[in-house]
Amino acid sequence: MNSIPWWYTEIGDNEKNYMLTAFNNKCFSMGPYTQEFEERISELMNVPYVTLTNSGTSALIISLLSIGIKPGDEVILPALTWIATAQAAALLGAHVVLVDCLPRLPIIDIEGVARKITKKTKAIIPVNLNGRACDIKRLKNIAKENNIYIIEDVCKGMFSQNNNCYLGTIGDIGCFSMGMISLLSIGYGGFLVTKNIDLHNKIRLIRDHGVVRNPEEYKYLGANYKVSDLLASIGLGQLDKLQEKIKRVCDIYKIYNEALSENSKCNLLPVDILSGEVPLYVEAYSEQREDLINYLNVNNIGTSRFHLPLHSARYLDSPDNFPCANELSKNAFILPSGPSQSLDNVYKCAELINHWK
Template sequence: MEVKQEPIPLFEIDWDQSDISNAIESITRGSYWAKGPFVSEFESRLEKVLDVKNALVVNSGTTALVAALKALGIGRGDEVIVPSFTFIATANAVRLVEAEPVFADIEPNTYGLDPNHVRTQITDDTAAILPVHCYGTSCQIDELCEIADEHDLSLVEDAAEALGAEFRGQKLGTFGDVAALSFCQNKIVATGEGGAVITDDDDLARRVRLYRSHGRTSENYFDSSTSGQYIDVGTNIRMGDLPAAIGCSQMDRLDDLITGRQQAASRLTESFREIQGLQPHTPMEEATHVYQLYTIELESRINRSNVIDTLAEHEIASKIYWDPAIHETSYYRKSKTKIPTLPVTEDISRRVLSLPMHPNLSPYEIARIVDAVTEAVH
């Protein structure tokens, strides 16, 4: 009788007793579940790791992007250049501040914005460039920063997938005016949901603080006998103390979380080296990869659906990030957004497939993944 194999999920959250201990400390304190001490500690740890002046935690990576755009004063009448090959939140954040996303094509190596195509999309209404560091490694951020400087544009980094990754020894998320991180459950550091705005600009940080707390000048609302002073329109996108408590314990082992992913990715990539028909996504020279996702690019002759089905038959999860690309989704097809020709985006989106990845992926699981993929592409 055939023995059923244990499923290999797309990701597993790395947790240990320190996560539980921090969570218990936050809960049993019996107070300060909203603006508690773990929130400030989490922000301080992010600032230290990234070597930035301001890390402001919020309740998701999406709201981090919205807050960053709001702080820059981007809104109605403005255009923001974004990739279409990314999670839809990147473009939606632009729409949520009533600006217009303008899609530019990606280049085929990093899957990030193509600087040459970005130049062609700049108009008098362009206010910012919003590149994405795809899958855990750098886009061509140096060239995009140069373009932003040349045209006096803001640059907002979507570094949701790239906490800890570097380009030329500098942490991603610290190149532009402001950046957004995500701590969703499948990210490098996981708090369930959560995000952060990163910036060295104290004035931008002040505006983010106002926006995330209803435009209130003080964040010590529960410690004050007054109702507070409100000087701007804002909303409530604060991170609570409990997810921040988990974030603190996760940050304690950030290096191990990244190293575990890199070691698993290295084994996968080495095993795939002799297999015809696919190419793993790898970093460009002078960049590191933290492998928030481990993605392969299949040759056009390979039927991706068959690969997915074969993996599923072997109890191995896989997922397409991203097809359809944003400009091909139902909402953006029917919206008034002008869609340029994006041949690289459309080609890549039809050929990528993400495989299981997490810091504790075992050699046995890696062998099963490689064997199943090999079976599927041959």
């Protein structure tokens, strides 16, 4: 029996043809394909400034450098997300301040954010995990009252919308990933979006060591966060299939949601598709998670457990307890998903879960 992977996306002939054209045109460094990709994202997301970079983590680091994060500044972020969000701030010497997520929902508790703000708070990073929007209107009001930047981490929320605006375009800067567990995948990659021309100009320089060229000036602290046109060309090929990808991941969520609606031992974590949220993958919750994962594994079906809560990273030195993050980390997991996942695989997985005793 062939195994069903927990995640499946394809980079196929269309992307290969784009990349071979870039190769034949000797576009090995950053150039016209990168520019074309940035322009297409700008048009699709209705945001004026886009900067392609080599990973979502790099996008987060660049964003924090662009707003002047320095040692001793505080950066608020959710206690349950991928560690890269916290590492980006910690690597710059900032103090990471964690806030619990909502009960059985892996997005930041906005009221918890308000309680954690101090005079040292420089930025808030809401993570739009799996395409979910937090209460961004309330968050923007809090940030405005306290003169704090909002950096949206949309690495797992690309092309999700809130009130007809794409997530990532609502705060000061949005950071996206194009790694393999992404709606658009190029291997490793990412990009930033902003509506602020001053931030955009800094971001562009920081991507290239913070250097002004011709005449040369070392203006900002930066590094080589550039990306090859070969990878950018793969991104262009992926964009050709964007609507197909969005439809597939939404269809997968709908299938699981309907099939498991009466299952008392395995429930989905909700994603609001009707409001424009795009479920990159499908998360389930079960207090018997390990037994269910083992059962699915015996039947050659892959799953992926939720990440550890960030306060388990000792180097972040977070003294608080986060019960909602702990609960989700212990009991939540990801079912077979992805923009190229077979719907037959999804139906099979759901059927097996419903037969699990």
